[in-house]
Amino acid sequence: MATDPTVKHDCHYHPGDTAKWHCDACQVDLCPRCMPDADSRKRRGNCPLCGSSLRYLAANAEVTPFWQRVPAFFRYPLKRDPLLVVAICTLVPLLLQPNLLGLIVTVVLILALFKYTYAVINHTARGKLEPPTLATAFTGDGFGIVFMQLAVFIMMAVILTTAGMLGGLFLVLLTAAFLVLALPASVILLAMERSITAAINPLKLAALMSRIGWPYFVMYAYLILLSLASGVVQDFTLRHFDPLISQPVAGFLNSAFMLIVFHMLGYLIYQYRQELGYDEDSSDDAAEDHHSPRDRSKRIDADIDIYLKNGEYSRVFSILKEALRKDPHNPARLQQMYRLLTAMDDSLELYRHHPRLLAMLSQERDARGLQTLLTVIYREEPLFRLDDPTLTVRCAEVLYQAGEFKSALKLLQDFHKRFPDSDQLAPGYLLVAQVLANGFAQWDKAVSFLTFVQRRCQQHPLHKDIDIWLEQARNQQPLKGPKARFEAVDRGETRLATGNPS
Numbered sequence: 001m002a003t004d005p006t007v008k009h010d011c012h013y014h015p016g017d018t019a020k021w022h023c024d025a026c027q028v029d030l031c032p033r034c035m036p037d038a039d040s041r042k043r044r045g046n047c048p049l050c051g052s053s054l055r056y057l058a059a060n061a062e063v064t065p066f067w068q069r070v071p072a073f074f075r076y077p078l079k080r081d082p083l084l085v086v087a088i089c090t091l092v093p094l095l096l097q098p099n100l101l102g103l104i105v106t107v108v109l110i111l112a113l114f115k116y117t118y119a120v121i122n123h124t125a126r127g128k129l130e131p132p133t134l135a136t137a138f139t140g141d142g143f144g145i146v147f148m149q150l151a152v153f154i155m156m157a158v159i160l161t162t163a164g165m166l167g168g169l170f171l172v173l174l175t176a177a178f179l180v181l182a183l184p185a186s187v188i189l190l191a192m193e194r195s196i197t198a199a200i201n202p203l204k205l206a207a208l209m210s211r212i213g214w215p216y217f218v219m220y221a222y223l224i225l226l227s228l229a230s231g232v233v234q235d236f237t238l239r240h241f242d243p244l245i246s247q248p249v250a251g252f253l254n255s256a257f258m259l260i261v262f263h264m265l266g267y268l269i270y271q272y273r274q275e276l277g278y279d280e281d282s283s284d285d286a287a288e289d290h291h292s293p294r295d296r297s298k299r300i301d302a303d304i305d306i307y308l309k310n311g312e313y314s315r316v317f318s319i320l321k322e323a324l325r326k327d328p329h330n331p332a333r334l335q336q337m338y339r340l341l342t343a344m345d346d347s348l349e350l351y352r353h354h355p356r357l358l359a360m361l362s363q364e365r366d367a368r369g370l371q372t373l374l375t376v377i378y379r380e381e382p383l384f385r386l387d388d389p390t391l392t393v394r395c396a397e398v399l400y401q402a403g404e405f406k407s408a409l410k411l412l413q414d415f416h417k418r419f420p421d422s423d424q425l426a427p428g429y430l431l432v433a434q435v436l437a438n439g440f441a442q443w444d445k446a447v448s449f450l451t452f453v454q455r456r457c458q459q460h461p462l463h464k465d466i467d468i469w470l471e472q473a474r475n476q477q478p479l480k481g482p483k484a485r486f487e488a489v490d491r492g493e494t495r496l497a498t499g500n501p502s
């Protein structure tokens with residue numbers, strides 16, 4: 001299938017996103033989100049599905065070609081800010097006295113108008129289709145560009161003269177033809193690179209024209225038509241109206257015409273910014289190392305997304321398994337693994353990966369996720385007991401905070417028999433006491449667990465507050481322990497120490 005580069009294609013996996021890549025083997029279009037590891041500047045990328053190299057779809061596909069928005073170019077000078085600039089810069093000089101001050105003001109206003117037109121080019125070239133503000137014409141630097149343009153014209157005259165001296169009429173005509181044809185390219189180069197030499201360098205001019213290709217000449221034809229039309233209208237007004245009216249009208253039209261032309265040139269740059277190397281995005285990622293870990297991780301994300309949408313769950317599973325083999329505790333990958341296995345309802349794999357998944361879910365304080373996973377685990381293994389005391393207490397604590405009292409208790413069942421020597425015994429049974437008191441109003445049972453901690457865990461840092469806990473339990477108050485203390489070792493214990501059962 002021949003893919004017309006100027007026609008917009010949507011990404012196969014992200015409808016609504018413009019595709020930038022096409023795999024001829026798989027017949028799929030892919031967007032930058034699918035191809036985070038592709039090099040759009042060098043236009044290299046490999047198909048995530050089959051590995052063959054991708055074809056780069058023209059970057060311009062996402063930009064409306066300029067020939068399809070000609071009416072918008074004509075409306076451009078009629079918006080508020082450009083209209084004001086044109087009005088001030090062409091009408092004010094007509095009201096001035098013909099003296100030195102009047103001359104100076106006139107020159108300044110002409111400079112401001114030209115400065116504004118170059119701002120229009122740069123502004124549009126960045127994809128901003130709203131005109132620059134009025135202030136752009138009168139503030140900041142950038143007046144130099146006008147003198148540079150003047151210098152470019154002088155240089156061109158010098159080149160023509162030199163050509164005449166060297167090669168006679170034929171060479172003059174040839175050079176003149178080239179310069180006339182390259183004039184818009186020269187303005188573009190001057191606006192973008194702010195360099196007189198770039199703007200008269202025949203190699204650069206030719207390269208710019210050939211990179212844009214035939215659309216450059218389409219635009220050229222528009223420019224000729226525009227200038228003819230503008231000339232005819234100005235001529236008409238000058239001929240048929242009183243100079244008092246016709247002069248301002250002609251001046252106004254002339255300035256408006258300039259804005260249209262510069263806006264069009266800016267748009268041409270914007271449309272072909274990648275061909276011309278003015279694309280900020282692609283120069284950024286060209287500087288990046290394409291095999292950085294961040295890049296690989298993005299590639300994995302994109303692959304997962306693609307295969308999920310293709311319904312190839314087992315392939316996603318192997319990608320995740322491989323990624324987790326290299327980076328066993330990556331929370332994002334574990335999260336993806338958890339969601340995938342839950343969606344596939346693969347109890348066996350969920351059970352097999354449960355220690356890391358429980359750790360991730362408790363880290364995220366995802367009580368619902370914990371609850372779901374535990375349900376699956378108990379279904380696989382009704383007598384399931386978690387064999388990591390720290391993880392057990394952490395999970396139970398998250399469940400307790402979320403009001404899942406039964407599940408919290410179930411996790412901590414027979415904790416002192418399973419982990420008699422663990423330093424988690426004190427926080428574990430403190431938690432049990434809290435669940436019993438605050439969750440089930442079983443103060444007596446809470447007291448016996450606290451007494452157990454009092455007797456058995458005398459070395460534990462939590463022990464010194466045990467009297468406060470016991471007093472609260474005996475008074476049948478909510479078990480909160482001592483007021484805010486943050487010296488406990490890890491997050492779970494801190495929560496326990498401040499223990500607000502909300």
Ligand SMILES: [Zn+2]
Nearest residue numbers: 011014031034
């Ligand atoms: Zn996509």
Ligand SMILES: [Zn+2]
Nearest residue numbers: 023026047050
């Ligand atoms: Zn492919």
